[in-house]
Amino acid sequence: MKVFVDGQYGTTGLGIHERLNKRNDLDVLSISEGNKKDLGNRIKLMNEADIVFLCLPDEAAREAVSLITNPNTRVIDSSTAFRTHHDWTYGLPELSALQRKEIANAARVSVPGCHATAFVLMIHPLVQSGILPRHYPVSCHSLTGYSGGGKTLIEQYESGGISDPNSSLRHPQHYSLSLNHKHLPEMKKVTDLAFQPVFLPTVCNFYNGMVGTVPLVTRMLTDRPGLREIHAALADSYQGERFVSVLPFDAVRDISPGALDPTACNGTNGAEIFVMGNNDHVLLACRLDNLGKGSSGAAVQCMNIMLGLDEGAGLNS
Numbered sequence: 429m430k431v432f433v434d435g436q437y438g439t440t441g442l443g444i445h446e447r448l449n450k451r452n453d454l455d456v457l458s459i460s461e462g463n464k465k466d467l468g469n470r471i472k473l474m475n476e477a478d479i480v481f482l483c484l485p486d487e488a489a490r491e492a493v494s495l496i497t498n499p500n501t502r503v504i505d506s507s508t509a510f511r512t513h514h515d516w517t518y519g520l521p522e523l524s525a526l527q528r529k530e531i532a533n534a535a536r537v538s539v540p541g542c543h544a545t546a547f548v549l550m551i552h553p554l555v556q557s558g559i560l561p562r563h564y565p566v567s568c569h570s571l572t573g574y575s576g577g578g579k580t581l582i583e584q585y586e587s588g589g590i591s592d593p594n595s596s597l598r599h600p601q602h603y604s605l606s607l608n609h610k611h612l613p614e615m616k617k618v619t620d621l622a623f624q625p626v627f628l629p630t631v632c633n634f635y636n637g638m639v640g641t642v643p644l645v646t647r648m649l650t651d652r653p654g655l656r657e658i659h660a661a662l663a664d665s666y667q668g669e670r671f672v673s674v675l676p677f678d679a680v681r682d683i684s685p686g687a688l689d690p691t692a693c694n695g696t697n698g699a700e701i702f703v704m705g706n707n708d709h710v711l712l713a714c715r716l717d718n719l720g721k722g723s724s725g726a727a728v729q730c731m732n733i734m735l736g737l738d739e740g741a742g743l744n745s
């Protein structure tokens with residue numbers, strides 16, 4: 429199988445390359461750094477490949493798709509360009525058995541955004557089970573490492589930002605304060621919520637890792653479930669999943685400060701869900717590596733499914 433990563437020198441592309449290069453079941457096509465934007469070279473490699481990963485800004489991803497004329501080339505896009513497009517399959521296999529099957533057969537797969545992955549993993553099972561009414565006004569907060577902003581943000585942080593004692597980048601920074609983050613359309617569509625959530629991300633002075641949190645008021649949920657019922661709905665939904673786990677009920681009853689360290693899943697393709705709080709107020713949390721299950725790892729997992737290979741090949745759980 430021939431595989432090509434368009435954008436292989438960027439943050440997500442490098443992460444995919446690193447995972448693919450460890451394997452001997454794939455023929456990984458490569459472009460030199462000097463030629464990375466050369467249209468002729470890219471068109472040739474994209475149309476030669478069985479699988480093309482696009483790790484580009486949205487506009488460049490749209491252009492790249494238009495340059496693929498080989499009907500047998502299948503595409504996995506990491507950008508925001510196609511995540512709610514009806515011709516594309518959302519690359520989150522843990523949504524359902526049907527979703528996994530659709531990914532297996534798809535010619536075009538869009539990898540979820542990192543914040544959206546955490547949000548959807550927490551909310552989708554609760555809407556599906558009826559516990560969370562579709563009209564509930566959901567809010568979400570997310571802490572992320574600065575690599576989520578790609579090369580540009582990494583450069584800002586590492587060219588003095590973090591080491592400069594006067595720089596505000598040494599401290600957590602809320603962003604998307606217009607409450608219009610680009611992941612909102614997929615967050616609403618994939619969960620089937622009636623309204624977009626209120627979503628507030630915060631970027632911090634560590635490289636990678638993230639944790640999203642959603643508070644819920646149980647008296648506003650269907651049949652006023654207790655903490656244990658909410659936990660059970662999530663745990664049932666991900667039973668048997670290799671990369672998504674729900675921490676055991678007893679393990680989160682006495683959660684200690686620091687237990688939600690956003691970097692604890694780094695280097696893995698795993699996402700961990702926590703159900704905390706009490707029977708009145710529940711706090712859901714989902715932790716993952718924005719460069720793992722939040723982008724490069726998720727993209728490789730989708731490729732494995734599309735090629736009928738072991739879903740975890742090249743990935744750490």
Ligand SMILES: NC(=O)C1=CN([C@@H]2O[C@H](COP(=O)(O)OP(=O)(O)OC[C@H]3O[C@@H](n4cnc5c(N)ncnc54)[C@H](OP(=O)(O)O)[C@@H]3O)[C@@H](O)[C@H]2O)C=CC1
Pocket residue numbers: 434435436437438439440441464465482483484485486488506507508540541542575576577578579580718719722723
């Ligand atoms: N970083 C993350 O955690 C996540 C990123 N994503 C998404 O993945 C995509 C890639 O992001 P990321 O890796 O962070 O971005 P980077 O900025 O780190 O990398 C993008 C790469 O694409 C190259 N590039 C830009 N335009 C073109 C073009 N027209 N043709 C060929 N190459 C091009 C860039 O080169 P140059 O720098 O020279 O312009 C760079 O090497 C984005 O759409 C992003 O939103 C998704 C989930 C998480």
Ligand SMILES: CC(=O)N[C@@H](CCC(=O)OP(=O)(O)O)C(=O)O
Pocket residue numbers: 506507508540541542543572573574575576577578581610611629631722
């Ligand atoms: C820190 C930071 O800026 N993070 C990015 C999210 C990265 C991601 O999920 O990628 P997509 O851009 O492909 O959606 C952001 O919030 O826009």
